[in-house]
Amino acid sequence: MLNTSQITTPGRIDVLHVDDDESILDLSATLLEKNHGLLSIHSKLDAKEALDYLETNDIDCIVSDYDMPGLNGIEFLEQVREVHPDIPFILYTGKGSEEVASKAISKGVTDYLQKGTGTEQYELLANRIDNAVAQRRSEQRASKIERWLVELAEETTNILWIFTADMDDVIFINSAFEELYGIHIDRLHDDPLAFLDATHPEDRRHVAKAVERLRNGQTVEIEHRVNESEDYQRWVYVQGKPIRTDDGEVTRVVGFITDVTERKEREQQLRKFQRAVESSGHAIYCTDTDGIIDCVNPAFEEITGYTAEEAIGETPAILQSGEHEQAFYEDLWQTILDGDVWRNEVVNEHKDGERFVIDQTIAPVTDESGETTHFVAVNNDITEQRATERKLGILQTAIDNAHAPLTLTDPHKEDNPMVYVNEPFEDLTGYTKAEALGRNCRFLQGEDTDPATVARLGEAIDNEEPITVEIRNYRKDGTPFWNELRVAPVYDADGDLIRYLGTQRDVTDRKERTQELQHQNDRLEEFASVVSHDLRNPLNVAEGRLQLAKDECESEELSHVEGALDRMGALIDDLLTLARQGETITDFESIKLAALVENCWATVEITSASLVVEINSGTSIQGDQSRLKQVFENLMRNAIEHGGPDVTVTVGELDDGFYVADDGPGIPEEDRGQIFDAGYSTADAGTGFGLSIVDQIVGAHGWSIQVTESEAGGARFEITGVSGAGSASYERVGENNGGDPRV
Template structure:
């Protein structure tokens, strides 16, 4: 049957007059558009049908065969049986003038579609009615085949439940979904693959369909309980099977696994919520629309700009610009968008109330499957306070640099002069040197204090130039630079560390000098390694536990001649390297400083 419901009939009869009369009558009586082919010889008709079936993938190209019984060479039943021997099952109506109960019985037992005796108009109408039924069945089967092909191509699980509430049909995709074979499902109730609540929901939905005011079809979500594993969330598309009157014949449904879809929707909700609630302003624009307007802004954007969504959407974001917005930054942003590239600029923008703020804007293109820019996403961050802090920090650094200049020049010069005059005074004075010695000690302490302050002001700034350094070699070099008196050094490590050489040397010098200064003339200083760093320990008097939190504070010292900045420098240099320094008691009862986070090997 063709897709346009045009049918082809083949009438075989050795009487040309019967062929012409029957063809004309069928053309008049049938509601379908038909083409009636005629053939007086059954052998020729058989050959044509068989050849057509073998030559075409679609099979026989006629929808119904009408044949006389009594024909020379081959009668109608022999013709029918020959067709069946070739596997051709086209509907076959025996229409004969030589009828008998015996022939009728043989024909019906053989499986013909219909048996009619030739006669007047009434017999012709009976023949036409039977052909009409055949063509209706063929059309219905063709439509069903089309739908079956579509459903099979879609691969959706399909079921039919009969009027007794049992599965009458399920396809293979449904069997695969549930883990049961089709033979197990067919004949069982939906409770096999649904829990009680799901069964009740399906019955309720079917009741809506069957009600006089209900829909023809319904969709609802349901959990399918497979033979093994967790329930599978599906969407059930249900309809009642066609029926006449009040005789309900069952329902049909198509299931679609939406568990992945639900997960995607859930993830999309999370992502949307993350954008909505992000602490950074987010806007999205549509470049396919005139002037690339914003189609989305989040809560942070609204809060930062003062414009609510209705005021911001469908506008280009340039409305945030004002009289002090630098054109250079705007042009860089425009050029990047024109080129389809990401960019970051800092703009002087204005809130709805007119207050200016510094807006760090980053834009990036979002491409579609064809590689075209479908959306632009922009991130806005109010950096006004950060810029103010940076300016304050720059001014503070300038003041510190001026302070360092005063320390290194304006204070050191008078001290140099004072030291020279002090030496002249010693030469000119025979007595009272002890007073001059006190002045010299004060000068030395001021020199040490200036050195430490300059170290804190200047050497704690700047990038790290990392080097691989031998801890033992660095310790030995630092030990040689300090006044060790009768102290003893023990180095119990061969670790190498990554550090900035100049700062690391000052850190070690201050730790070793602190141990000698507070440990006594005969102190034993030990440098060893830990799992993640190293330690400097001594066997001196140690540091009281209630004082250990104070030793790193600026200006704190238990030595009257100390500056109080030595351990402050140790802590600052450790921080620069992302290390930590802790003070505890050594095994010998003295002080132990642990530097951790060093790593190395």
């Protein structure tokens, strides 16, 4: 409520009485002051003297005669109104007429009173003076209050507004409207509903309905967006209510508008934060200052097994596993009660009794005064991480104790740097751990490093595929060496890539021997070509002459000659094969063993023979595919030739190689030592070089071959020194012209 005592004028009323009759002045002053203690009469005999007095004195009311020398009462009134337009002026005259009264009213007289007889007229005059001054003072008070209210309205950042009852006209609105809504007040005076244009299009219908409710005499409270110039980013809270007369009639509607943009932004941020907490993969809970849990997020429920209903109202002690001493928790509480953040690893217990490890951070939450009101705990479940670290620790221990040079790189760091090297690596390269760690292994490469090999290595790493390459590397002192580098991805329990393991082996000596053997192979190939030319030419001549002889005559002897020539051709072919297949293998490739066996079986004349493959479909070996094809084809033909058309051939894996077995008559133990000799054969049509060629190819790969008895009593050839093992098997019978191998 407004306290008007501070704006109420003093009770005394100063009256300037002007009359050219001094006796009337004295009588009037005496009676007015005597009977009305608040009146103070200041008497003047003419208008000029009165005007001079007004220039230096404050007067509450003027009482003037009409008929006076100099200026009459009307003329005096006119001059007073030029300077004091609102001072009460009572024309108190003995000359009364309608003309004088009308003229006085037109010039702004406050009251008109005709002089009479008796003292009662002074009582009436006093009342007229008191009423006129009271009205003026009331108007001054109202004007001052209105001025103060306007000043107050202009000082506030809120918008204060008054509309007519039908909201068709603006009675008052302060200037804060322009800044908040982004439109000028003059526009609102021209169109009282122009504020709708400054309202967000999506909110206008809502605001328009609120206007209708106000027009219907209802109170409204709404929030909406305004200010097109700021892309409607300003939020306002509007409250409006009708003002009614005692009869209940609405005379106007008033209200205020507050800028709530900051609150809305905080609410939005709070909602985002709440969604972030609820969506967080970390378990989060809050407690009061006594440690009672009052809120948890879904991740807490998932990690601990406790529902929100079960956890709220309890203390975090429900999660304690007994792993930590009491002093551990005392330190925790002392830290957070001192207003500091506490962080440590904690071993907690799931509702079902299973333990888990968390990285826990607890921080105090304070109010505006700095008083701690809550504690918030953020818990990152690192159980699997610690398990992985233990496994990596075991792996690192194994690597530390390994004799082979080993490295670990981190693919999650830029350029996949080495994060671990063992001592054999230092011995091999000459680089210390300090010099190697944090660098990509390409610093071991040099000018003679094959770019194609580097590219294959990089592609395999990018595809998370294991790879083995021979690469030219350089030691710290600059000496080159051939490095057999094997790189394999390392995964955690979730199948996520965490490291690459690199295994190094110095194969310089082997590489040099291989190069020397390649030179020998080249010379052997050259010799075989010469022999082939020198032997085949006479043989071709003999075969041509034989055909001419057969054309001229028929003789059984010519058939024997033809058979001898055919045998000579087969011997030459086998001899050349034996010479060439004995060449040392220098270029190895990855070969799917089961697929190779299938392809070989398809090229052998098998009639009704059967094939059983006991090789895992994923088994691969390193070798020369074309030469290995001759190994399998020769062993399969050998089984069919000696085991008969219905023989079953089985190919399977060994721990370090593979075998080819049959269910034929087998090979006598006393003959097994010579079956690989060149020229040895128990078949009439054989050259005796088939198994010798097999032995040569196996030896060229660096493997070994031996013959033993199969489970069915037939022959079993075991080739060892090759990695790979499996258990899948299937059977193929008869002609190889269809069917799924199912390997």
